[in-house]
Amino acid sequence: MMQTPMRSLLQVxxxxxxLTIASCTVSTDPTxxxxxxxxxxxxxxxxxxxxxxxxxxRDFTTVNFERLKEDMASGxxxxxxxxxxxxxxxxxxxxxxxxxxxxxxxxxxxxxxxTPEEMLAALRHxxxxxxxxxxxxxxx
Numbered sequence: 001m002m003q004t005p006m007r008s009l010l011q012v013x014x015x016x017x018x019l020t021i022a023s024c025t026v027s028t029d030p031t032x033x034x035x036x037x038x039x040x041x042x043x044x045x046x047x048x049x050x051x052x053x054x055x056x057x058r059d060f061t062t063v064n065f066e067r068l069k070e071d072m073a074s075g076x077x078x079x080x081x082x083x084x085x086x087x088x089x090x091x092x093x094x095x096x097x098x099x100x101x102x103x104x105x106x107x108x109x110x111x112x113x114x115t116p117e118e119m120l121a122a123l124r125h126x127x128x129x130x131x132x133x134x135x136x137x138x139x140x
Contacts, residue, residue: 057086062116069109069119075102087127088136100130 061068064079071077076098084094101108101123108122127133 072101
């Protein structure tokens with residue numbers, strides 16, 4: 001049976017589409033180190049989960065430092081809610097967490113020269129003496 005030019009063209013197009021799909025590579029989030037991809041896919045990790053979470057918290061705080069200060073000052077915001085999640089604050093307590101950071105803003109952000117690490121350390125200190133949030137410090 002002789003193929004029509006349209007049918008041959010369709011078969012070539014399908015072959016090219018298949019080759020294109022087969023040649024695609026998996027890409028990772030460009031903001032994450034490539035070792036995260038290999039360690040998560042291989043099933044082994046070079047650092048314990050607690051250390052990895054600490055690294056995520058530190059990195060997030062550093063990258064979003066200015067926005068976090070704004071959110072803390074206002075008592076709400078997307079970046080502050082994300083930090084609460086990273087710190088392990090249950091969703092039902094995140095509103096209280098945001099208000100708490102607003103109340104403690106002057107203690108957590110002591111000056112214009114405060115660094116992300118200093119702010120995070122001060123926040124953890126304030127959380128450690130809070131009647132509800134002190135358990136988060138023990139977990140993180």
